[in-house]
Amino acid sequence: MKDNVLRKLQVLADAAKYDVSCASSGVSKNNTGTIGNSSAAGICHTWSADGRCVSLLKILLTNYCVYDCEYCVNRLSNDVARASFTAEEVAELTIEFYRRNYIEGLFLSSAVEKNPNHTMEKIVKTLLILRHQYKFSGYIHVKAIPGADKLLVQQAGELADRMSVNIELPTEKGLQLLAPQKSMKKMFLPMKQIKDQITQSKEERMHFRHAKRFVPAGQSTQMIVGATNESDLSMLTITDQLYQNFSLKRVYFSAYVPVNRGGNLPALSTAPPMLREHRLYQADWLLRFYQFDAKELLDEREPNFDLDFDPKMIWALRHIHEFPKEINTVPYNELLRIPGLGMTSAKRIFKQRKVRAITYDDLKKIGVVLKRAKFFITCNGQFYGVKSMEPDSIKEILRPAQPFEQLQLQLP
Amino acid sequence: MIYLHDGTFNGLLTCVYAHYYDKAAEGIYSEGTYELSLVDDKKRLVTDVDKAKKVYNAIMTKISDEAMSHVYHTFLSSDYHKDCYLLRYLQLGFKMGYKIDYHRTHQDVIMVHKLSAKVTKERHLFLGTLRFQEVGKGLYAPLAPDHDIIELLASHFADRLKHEQFIIHDRKRNKAVIYNTKAWFITEFTYEEEVKVSEREKQFQDMWKGYFEHISIKERENLRLQRQFVPVRYRQHIVEFGD
Numbered sequence: 224m225k226d227n228v229l230r231k232l233q234v235l236a237d238a239a240k241y242d243v244s245c246a247s248s249g250v251s252k253n254n255t256g257t258i259g260n261s262s263a264a265g266i267c268h269t270w271s272a273d274g275r276c277v278s279l280l281k282i283l284l285t286n287y288c289v290y291d292c293e294y295c296v297n298r299l300s301n302d303v304a305r306a307s308f309t310a311e312e313v314a315e316l317t318i319e320f321y322r323r324n325y326i327e328g329l330f331l332s333s334a335v336e337k338n339p340n341h342t343m344e345k346i347v348k349t350l351l352i353l354r355h356q357y358k359f360s361g362y363i364h365v366k367a368i369p370g371a372d373k374l375l376v377q378q379a380g381e382l383a384d385r386m387s388v389n390i391e392l393p394t395e396k397g398l399q400l401l402a403p404q405k406s407m408k409k410m411f412l413p414m415k416q417i418k419d420q421i422t423q424s425k426e427e428r429m430h431f432r433h434a435k436r437f438v439p440a441g442q443s444t445q446m447i448v449g450a451t452n453e454s455d456l457s458m459l460t461i462t463d464q465l466y467q468n469f470s471l472k473r474v475y476f477s478a479y480v481p482v483n484r485g486g487n488l489p490a491l492s493t494a495p496p497m498l499r500e501h502r503l504y505q506a507d508w509l510l511r512f513y514q515f516d517a518k519e520l521l522d523e524r525e526p527n528f529d530l531d532f533d534p535k536m537i538w539a540l541r542h543i544h545e546f547p548k549e550i551n552t553v554p555y556n557e558l559l560r561i562p563g564l565g566m567t568s569a570k571r572i573f574k575q576r577k578v579r580a581i582t583y584d585d586l587k588k589i590g591v592v593l594k595r596a597k598f599f600i601t602c603n604g605q606f607y608g609v610k611s612m613e614p615d616s617i618k619e620i621l622r623p624a625q626p627f628e629q630l631q632l633q634l635p
Numbered sequence: 636m637i638y639l640h641d642g643t644f645n646g647l648l649t650c651v652y653a654h655y656y657d658k659a660a661e662g663i664y665s666e667g668t669y670e671l672s673l674v675d676d677k678k679r680l681v682t683d684v685d686k687a688k689k690v691y692n693a694i695m696t697k698i699s700d701e702a703m704s705h706v707y708h709t710f711l712s713s714d715y716h717k718d719c720y721l722l723r724y725l726q727l728g729f730k731m732g733y734k735i736d737y738h739r740t741h742q743d744v745i746m747v748h749k750l751s752a753k754v755t756k757e758r759h760l761f762l763g764t765l766r767f768q769e770v771g772k773g774l775y776a777p778l779a780p781d782h783d784i785i786e787l788l789a790s791h792f793a794d795r796l797k798h799e800q801f802i803i804h805d806r807k808r809n810k811a812v813i814y815n816t817k818a819w820f821i822t823e824f825t826y827e828e829e830v831k832v833s834e835r836e837k838q839f840q841d842m843w844k845g846y847f848e849h850i851s852i853k854e855r856e857n858l859r860l861q862r863q864f865v866p867v868r869y870r871q872h873i874v875e876f877g878d
């Protein structure tokens with residue numbers, strides 16, 4: 224019996240692995256060209272061979288799908304191994320993995336088996352068993368299936384910590400091309416419902432302590448990077464709108480890994496655009512924590528990020544007249560705009576200044592990446608960068624030794 | 636004067652007390668790790684809980700609770716000179732007050748922050764990578780950490796596994812946290828025989844391993860990054876990395 228579950232687990236883990244939206248993946252802290260550091264609050268339980276943090280049991284309830292989205296391994300017309308868990312099986316796995324400290328919780332996604340309602344019902348059943356039968360209080364993230372009954376989405380939201388509806392592609396046009404059975408409108412419906420019920424439950428809980436919680440960890444979504452030829456600008460614009468209109472907690476990006484052949488898809492030999500994904504995460508980070516505006520980072524003239532430099536660096540070079548900034552006096556929110564300076568070092572500088580003026584050498588000890596920062600700061604009036612504040616000469620010095628090359632996959 | 640203590644936190648604080656009220660100290664060490672030197676003028680102090688408490692309260696009120704947590708974490712580190720660094724840090728702290736932790740560029744602060752960060756980081760790693768297995772009615776988790784951190788893990792797991800009995804066993808230091816569904820305590824602990832893994836336990840381990848293998852995306856493989864997150868020395872007790 225367990226052999227059977229083991230086989231299903233492998234099939235359905237395989238099927239779920241391209242989904243990045245779990246609690247602690249996709250948070251990029253450093254500039255290594257990869258992602259996978261843990262988020263501030265998250266606990267990573269292990270790291271898979273691709274270096275990504277694993278904190279949740281991330282599986283598909285089923286990979287039988289009635290839809291036929293071109294970019295997806297599980298599309299109807301693909302000949303892949305199929306499997307379906309029962310609600311009981313998923314619940315037991317979650318509990319047993321959780322007790323052994325393999326995971327922090329469950330991330331349950333699903334293909335659309337039979338129809339949206341049938342699938343959503345099964346998701347709700349799994350959560351009911353976990354929460355009520357096993358009294359599981361750990362973290363649960365589930366997918367809301369667009370097209371499912373409002374009531375089912377509501378039930379799931381009352382049991383889960385986080386919910387997400389995946390956008391997948393940033394424009395209606397892209398969707399029509401690759402996933403003609405989906406539409407922005409159909410996806411925005413459950414998103415809006417979730418947003419409204421979150422707001423409502425927050426309000427009720429201010430008055431009644433026992434009012435029901437609804438998706439307390441908020442909602443998120445995911446977009447695929449590089450399946451269609453949309454620009455970074457269109458990705459970032461919709462990201463910004465999603466944060467504003469649906470109060471999303473996170474937007475995740477996932478570099479497209481070619482799994483299917485298809486007239487509208489990148490060739491199978493195309494490497495996943497990892498660096499582009501990384502730049503989008505950096506930009507998203509700037510939106511959420513550094514008070515940047517999408518419009519400040521990209522525009523029609525330059526709709527894509529530079530792969531050689533991070534978005535903040537590019538922004539600074541385009542606003543070179545605002546620099547250099549004096550480390551010992553510049554206000555905190557402007558500290559955050561200096562390339563090479565992260566939130567941690569900005570905080571440290573801010574505090575250190577209260578004890579003693581900061582010298583150039585001190586900056587190293589505090590953890591500032593001077594290689595980049597030195598062109599944009601003065602320290603006690605002294606400037607350490609190149610003499611002329613010329614964006615091009617700064618770029619020349621900082622350009623990565625070997626220009627980044629997308630590795631080509633070896634095909635037989 | 637070099638003061639030696641019994642290896643407990645109160646022992647360390649007793650030495651700090653002596654530094655201020657008896658003879659000034661040049662260094663403080665735990666008697667168990669101290670490497671004998673004939674030239675040193677040294678004195679073994681008996682741990683005095685009242686004196687320790689006075690120093691504890693002084694740190695909390697005259698410096699800060701943040702400093703206290705740096706002191707405690709540094710104390711748990713395995714650095715040979717840790718207590719000497721702590722002495723200097725505290726001397727500065729009693730002069731500067733809570734602002735000491737703003738002073739990230741002072742040598743005495745750097746040393747303590749560095750060690751304290753190492754310990755906190757290791758604790759965080761084990762919150763995720765500690766692996767329990769079912770043994771009889773309870774759960775058992777072996778580990779061999781660089782620093783003496785099991786105490787820092789105890790309350791997290793007591794909260795997470797409220798209704799289960801468990802043992803967290805530091806195999807390097809032969810001590811363990813034992814939790815009996817009500818409270819936890821720390822005790823000396825050795826395991827004579829290797830733990831036998833039940834059939835049911837083995838099934839879940841296999842399922843986890845199978846899951847672990849299948850969750851990674853081959854096109855994105857990056858073993859160097861993986862090694863950065865889970866250094867090889869930690870892998871022997873992590874189910875999915877074993878063979």
Ligand code: SF4
Nearest residue numbers: 288290292295298334
């Ligand atoms: S609906 Fe989801 S699982 Fe089904 S083909 Fe589309 S993306 Fe894949």
